[in-house]
Amino acid sequence: MAEEKKTTTAKKAVPKKTAAKKTTAKKAPAKKVAAKTTETKTVKKKAAAKTVTFRVKRGERWQEYDVAYDASTTVLSGLEQIKGDQDGSLTFRRSCRASICGSCGMKINDRSRLACKTKIKDMIEGMDHRNYQGRDVISIAPQGNQPVIKDLVVDITQLFNKVEAEEPYIKEGPERVEAKDKTAYEQVNAVSNCIMCGLCYSDCTELEVNDNFHGPAALAKAFRFVADPREGQKTDRLKKLSEKGGIWDCVRCGMCVDACPKGVAPMEAIGKLRHRAIEAGITNNRGAKHAIVFKDDIRNGGLLNEPMMLIKTTGLFGAIEQIPNALHLAKKGKVPSFFPEKIEGLDEVKRMFKVLEETELDVETKVLDEGPGAG
Template sequence: MSTAVIDTSDQSAAGSEPAASHLVTVTFRIRRFNPEVSAESAWEDFTLDIDPKDRVLDALHRIKWEQDGTLTFRRSCAHGICGSDAMRINGRNRLACKTLVKDITAIKDGKGAKPILVEAIKGLTVLKDLVVDMEPFFQAYRDVMPFLVTSGNEPTRERLQSAEDRERFDDTTKCILCAACTSSCPVFWNDGQYFGPAAIVNAHRFIFDSRDEAGEQRLEILNDKDGVWRCRTTFNCTDACPRGIEVTKAIQEVKRALITRRF
């Protein structure tokens, strides 16, 4: 029995586009800083053919692996949980692992209309390229006692809490300590002694926890001249939060608790 053979040599290419046809050419303009080379930072351009659905973090990996191995940035989980890759992208604080190329640049004729600007977050000392010194940020976090404080003997069972009590501070449990909110705050830019939104958010998480017994102590810490009263309610922090936390609302609730001593 003969076997039919289908000749595909003359088939139209319409149904088999080149594998790279979906790629677009995008320029990433990165603010570079290397204290061993110069005391000044400078912008440097890198051009990539990239899928517009790729993330900025993917582009940074490509640049480091393929073009310049000295490019320095932080990243860990790459899924918006660790918060380590916060940076300014097109003038806004974002997580590089959650920011898609297509969402931050217009694509025209297979090219990005404008370069994508990437730089370190503001208000913290830049160590190299996109890496900043996070120690002042974490010191403020530690200063507000971000842990449960109770008295008496260690319980023999878990400390139960109603769903209503849990909901009271549920929003502020979402913080991943990325510093996007704090480094978007103009008060923090001008005075690094200010506790900053992230520290206040993490104090809120325990001040309003019905199981905790150190609410008054935390409120007194935040009643300091560099504490919660420095907030000017610009909403930059809320806009910058990659987890959607209502940061400004939490800060106002802490202010109200300081006035009324009800929490």
């Protein structure tokens, strides 16, 4: 069992200063009992560890640390190495190290990821590779869209206030039904994988410009209740979700789907909420109107009538507000026609609509093929 001897160098950081004295216990060879019980620490490959530089954002400055890694070292264990051996003041949240508690979300090479789920090797060998002055480098910064408390720790109050504002619990009411089969819960199962790590919130492009947006995590949570057969206030929830800051404020950029470490796909959940809201007749808002007019324009002519769409979506006064923008566009010669021509092959578009209407689009029971976490 020679391979079970601890090769501490593979795990330890390359200390910048001499580490404090080690006790002799560390150097003890694998003893009889240890060999028998096979519980010596992480079994390491004999391959020599490589070194990567972590550039960590600490307030306004970036601090560099060298970290030793092998094929299985995660960014979180790299940060632990730094905190343990080099700089105990480096501050970050962490707990389960198995991507289920949601503590260690941060920006790693500019995208929001869980440090425990991100392997150093993948950051160096993958598309996200960063090279800085000839060295392998990984940049690490706190999550976006939230105030920073210290180093990689952000204030999660805003994120959770928004989740809590969705009244995230089953409510009594007339719309409660008893589930007759297990498929009734498939939608709930798909979104209840959420671990509230905030990665979607951190990468959300709408939140960058709109503080009032509920954000992907809160809306996915809201969907979890709208989709639950036991929920008694589904329509009431959909009404509130259709107000400003809600489901219609999402710009469908897809960043949340990409960022989510558990395959929740919040944008998909938002899409399903929109579909359900329109089906429930909650259409007296700009978002729903825009979607309906968009669909009708395409069906009727294959092209959008943009000026009319603006008026139909925002009303006459809303459209008047947009006159400065229109003039600006006009100056650049970009005036959309009030009377767009119908496209060639409109028949084909109509056939597509017919097929879609006849084959009911399954937005209700779609469950990810590869299971949670595949994303």
